[in-house]
Amino acid sequence: MQVLVSNYGSFLGKKSERLVVKENNKICIVYAEFRDDRLIVTKDIHIIDDELRQWFIEERDEKMRMIYEEIDPGLANKCPENCPHLAVCCG
Secondary structure: OOOOOOOOOOEEEEEOOEEEEEEOOEEEEEEEEEEOOEEEEEEEEEEOOHHHHHHHHHHHHHHHHHHHOOOOOOOOOOOOOOOOOHHHHHO
């Protein structure tokens, strides 16, 4: 399989099991999975404005503080079914 991003200034990256395409203030997250020998592709498109960008920065800073202070966040209340760590957390 090949993935091609040809727009000038676009970025293609891999984050966990997702592909992320960034261009200007737009982000497209692409999910790909196999079900019954079929490739299923879904996507989420987000417009990043100043308010959302500030929220990301604040969340990042909070996570870094937790790491620095060695704070255990505990288990999540509910995990998505496609979480790659589900078997580890929930046995």
